[in-house]
Amino acid sequence: MNWPFTPDDTPDEVIDHEASVWGPLAAAARELVDACVMSDVDEGEVRAARADIESAVARLNASRREKSLGLTHSPAGRRRPWGNPVIGLRNPAAPPLEVTSTPDGRAESTFHCGAAFEGPPGLVHGGVVSMLLDQVLGHAVGAGGRPGMTGTLTIVYRQGTPLGDLQARAWVDRREGAKTWAKGHIIGPDGITAEAEGVFILPRAVRERLDAHEAAGGPTPEMRVFD
Amino acid sequence: MNWPFTPDDTPDEVIDHEASVWGPLAAAARELVDACVMSDVDEGEVRAARADIESAVARLNASRREKSLGLTHSPAGRRRPWGNPVIGLRNPAAPPLEVTSTPDGRAESTFHCGAAFEGPPGLVHGGVVSMLLDQVLGHAVGAGGRPGMTGTLTIVYRQGTPLGDLQARAWVDRREGAKTWAKGHIIGPDGITAEAEGVFILPRAVRERLDAHEAAGGPTPEMRVFD
Numbered sequence: 037m038n039w040p041f042t043p044d045d046t047p048d049e050v051i052d053h054e055a056s057v058w059g060p061l062a063a064a065a066r067e068l069v070d071a072c073v074m075s076d077v078d079e080g081e082v083r084a085a086r087a088d089i090e091s092a093v094a095r096l097n098a099s100r101r102e103k104s105l106g107l108t109h110s111p112a113g114r115r116r117p118w119g120n121p122v123i124g125l126r127n128p129a130a131p132p133l134e135v136t137s138t139p140d141g142r143a144e145s146t147f148h149c150g151a152a153f154e155g156p157p158g159l160v161h162g163g164v165v166s167m168l169l170d171q172v173l174g175h176a177v178g179a180g181g182r183p184g185m186t187g188t189l190t191i192v193y194r195q196g197t198p199l200g201d202l203q204a205r206a207w208v209d210r211r212e213g214a215k216t217w218a219k220g221h222i223i224g225p226d227g228i229t230a231e232a233e234g235v236f237i238l239p240r241a242v243r244e245r246l247d248a249h250e251a252a253g254g255p256t257p258e259m260r261v262f263d
Numbered sequence: 264m265n266w267p268f269t270p271d272d273t274p275d276e277v278i279d280h281e282a283s284v285w286g287p288l289a290a291a292a293r294e295l296v297d298a299c300v301m302s303d304v305d306e307g308e309v310r311a312a313r314a315d316i317e318s319a320v321a322r323l324n325a326s327r328r329e330k331s332l333g334l335t336h337s338p339a340g341r342r343r344p345w346g347n348p349v350i351g352l353r354n355p356a357a358p359p360l361e362v363t364s365t366p367d368g369r370a371e372s373t374f375h376c377g378a379a380f381e382g383p384p385g386l387v388h389g390g391v392v393s394m395l396l397d398q399v400l401g402h403a404v405g406a407g408g409r410p411g412m413t414g415t416l417t418i419v420y421r422q423g424t425p426l427g428d429l430q431a432r433a434w435v436d437r438r439e440g441a442k443t444w445a446k447g448h449i450i451g452p453d454g455i456t457a458e459a460e461g462v463f464i465l466p467r468a469v470r471e472r473l474d475a476h477e478a479a480g481g482p483t484p485e486m487r488v489f490d
């Protein structure tokens with residue numbers, strides 16, 4: 037894989053400003069996603085809402101990026117996983133999760149899944165459960181200093197995960213060469229609903245850079261999860 | 264689990280009409296989700312777009328459903344998994360997948376994942392890969408006549424799944440009592456990118472109904488996947 041490592045030297049204040057522009061846009065669109073599945077208005081209002089949305093789309097698409105956000109905002113600079121479907125500031129499909137992590141390889145998040153995440157009646161879609169766990173396990177792995185792409189992921193569903201306020205936790209279980217094993221779970225009002233175990237693999241290009249860095253005695257660069 | 268089986272006797276023409284109202288709304292909102300991650304317009308236009316979106320949200324939220332779509336549209340009637348985050352007609356966060364299936368327990372879908380599904384640069388998020396596979400495996404299981412909720416799901420990632428046009432396939436591997444094992448994969452331009460195996464469990468309430476139905480010699484009711 038040709039991993040893109042274009043340096044990203046955007047100053048913090050520019051990034052903060054961009055976040056203040058795009059974040060509220062995505063937040064409004066996130067409310068719209070929920071409204072699309074929960075609205076009960078009449079046909080005329082649905083059409084009027086659609087016209088509003090089409091106006092917004094026309095404005096935003098008047099100029100489009102050449103590359104997706106992941107290809108532009110490289111992990112070499114301050115992280116901007118803004119397009120990420122689980123945690124992305126600019127992604128209206130993301131709940132979004134805010135994940136906190138510690139250098140000992142632990143990550144956790146308290147989040148909300150509304151009606152747009154429903155699978156079985158009243159419950160979070162089983163696939164969404166696996167998606168969220170993949171992200172939080174990946175965070176734990178990255179926080180531990182050796183980020184990786186998911187190699188395998190196993191989810192065991194213990195009970196239905198009710199829509200609403202939820203928690204996710206993950207931790208690094210062990211490491212061996214380029215591989216890191218992580219475990220985690222989602223917690224609902226009645227306890228653990230699903231458990232996950234994953235193997236995350238550090239891509240060779242990143243491994244070589246990390247090794248060179250460590251051999252030179254420099255501090256390990258901030259290299260977290262690949263979103 | 265208290266599975267809701269309220270009969271749904273909505274006539275086909277009403278359902279078709281509702282689809283013609285809500286489908287285009289969600290399609291416009293889906294374009295908006297993509298525009299939120301791909302737009303490159305200036306601040307003023309972002310603010311104007313946000314105002315358009317807020318107008319749409321206010322219109323749609325003027326009247327909201329009491330229950331989520333899953334709780335209202337029961338699997339006992341013609342299926343309307345409209346809120347589903349993978350296949351939902353009314354869900355702007357869904358790609359959406361159109362899944363075709365056959366009674367021998369096979370399911371497949373050709374679909375598109377754009378920038379809003381990006382994890383690693385240029386690639387579909389590993390968690391999204393697992394989410395899509397969960398859905399397609401569940402379809403295969405349901406198409407085989409004994410639907411189920413996901414019990415365990417294992418994904419093996421063979422290579423990155425590039426954003427763009429993709430295919431997914433799944434099939435029933437074997438059955439034992441209330442459990443059905445299914446397998447499947449996602450195919451990208453360079454072949455299989457990820458493989459899945461899952462165990463799906465038929466909830467007891469549904470099993471009892473199916474058994475009673477079969478014992479009475481009646482045709483097996485159309486009972487597909489639980490989305």
